[in-house]
Amino acid sequence: MKTNSYPAAIRLRPNVGALFGCLTAFIVQLPVALPVGAQASPTAVQTDTQKAEVALALSACPPAVAKGAAVYVLGQSGYVKVRDSQNGFTALVQHTVPAAQEPRCMGAEGTRTWLPRILKVAELRAEGKSREEIQQIISDALAKGVLKPPSQPGVDYMLSTQNRVPNQKGIVTPFPPHMMFYAPYLSNADLGVDGTHLGPDGNPVGPAFVAGEGGPYALIIVAIGKHGTGAHEMPDLGDGGDR
Numbered sequence: 386m387k388t389n390s391y392p393a394a395i396r397l398r399p400n401v402g403a404l405f406g407c408l409t410a411f412i413v414q415l416p417v418a419l420p421v422g423a424q425a426s427p428t429a430v431q432t433d434t435q436k437a438e439v440a441l442a443l444s445a446c447p448p449a450v451a452k453g454a455a456v457y458v459l460g461q462s463g464y465v466k467v468r469d470s471q472n473g474f475t476a477l478v479q480h481t482v483p484a485a486q487e488p489r490c491m492g493a494e495g496t497r498t499w500l501p502r503i504l505k506v507a508e509l510r511a512e513g514k515s516r517e518e519i520q521q522i523i524s525d526a527l528a529k530g531v532l533k534p535p536s537q538p539g540v541d542y543m544l545s546t547q548n549r550v551p552n553q554k555g556i557v558t559p560f561p562p563h564m565m566f567y568a569p570y571l572s573n574a575d576l577g578v579d580g581t582h583l584g585p586d587g588n589p590v591g592p593a594f595v596a597g598e599g600g601p602y603a604l605i606i607v608a609i610g611k612h613g614t615g616a617h618e619m620p621d622l623g624d625g626g627d628r
Contacts, residue, residue: 431458431467439467442476444545446490450474454490463508470496479503483510484557486549494539494567499602502532527601534601535567541604552587553596560586565596566605572598576605 431439438458443451455470457477464477473493477500478486491499502523509519526532541564548560573580578591580598588594588606597603 435467438478441486441488441545441547442478443488443490444547445488445543446474446476447542447544450490450542451476455496457504459507462511464504475500477503480507482551482555482557484549485551486547488543488545488547490542490544492539492541494535494537495541498533498535498567499541534569537567539567541565541567544609553583553589554587556587558586561608563606563608566607568595568603568605569601570599571595571603571605 435458439456442456442458443454446454450472453470453472454468454474454476455466456468457464457466457475459465459478459480473496474490475496476488476490478488481487489495505522506519509522514522523532543560543565544562546562548562549557550560551557552560573589573591573595576591576593576595578589578594580589580595582590584590593605593607595603596606
């Protein structure tokens with residue numbers, strides 16, 4: 386999702402679909418205090434729409450993580466926090482472009498570095514800022530050091546089966562459950578992947594690829610199978626299966 390729709394246990398490629406074609410363009414924040422998002426009243430009653438968004442956001446997390454993750458929902462003026470975190474994780478449905486639907490479940494490092502940018506993007510869009518204006522704000526914030534890329538390893542779960550993300554070509558398409566790992570400045574070549582060889586899904590061909598390659602917010606994208614019990618299963622290896 387070349388992100389703007391990213392950051393890696395690897396399973397063989399199920400022909401990974403689109404991820405973050407516009408990431409760099411939408412990693413943004415004003416060159417002022419970092420946004421923290423609005424805080425919903427503890428007694429506020431969630432609407433059916435908000436409940437559905439909470440469920441969608443949490444579908445990105447492993448079950449053991451979902452029960453303690455903070456949750457944000459998108460309102461008219463930006464994201465609103467509806468639940469505090471008990472484990473350092475944060476879940477929300479990101480939209481790197483307005484038509485995208487990207488349930489994310491980010492750990493502490495993502496909450497520290499990615500979340501403020503996501504919140505600011507939503508605020509700026511709500512204010513009517515254009516894509517170009519948002520890009521400029523991002524650039525200014527990065528240049529002034531207000532925005533910083535991840536500085537330590539971290540994971541960002543996107544285990545939902547309802548991902549709709551921009552691929553390398555910027556086309557919003559379905560994307561399978563996957564994990565993202567923060568990998569500032571990494572390139573596809575570092576993974577032995579030809580970033581110019583795109584599959585039918587519009588992303589680099591390989592068991593993993595880099596979104597936003599070469600940039601400070603590059604992500605390793607690893608598509609995985611269904612998540613349920615969390616148990617690891619080996620394929621039947623026939624005569625060699627017990628070795």
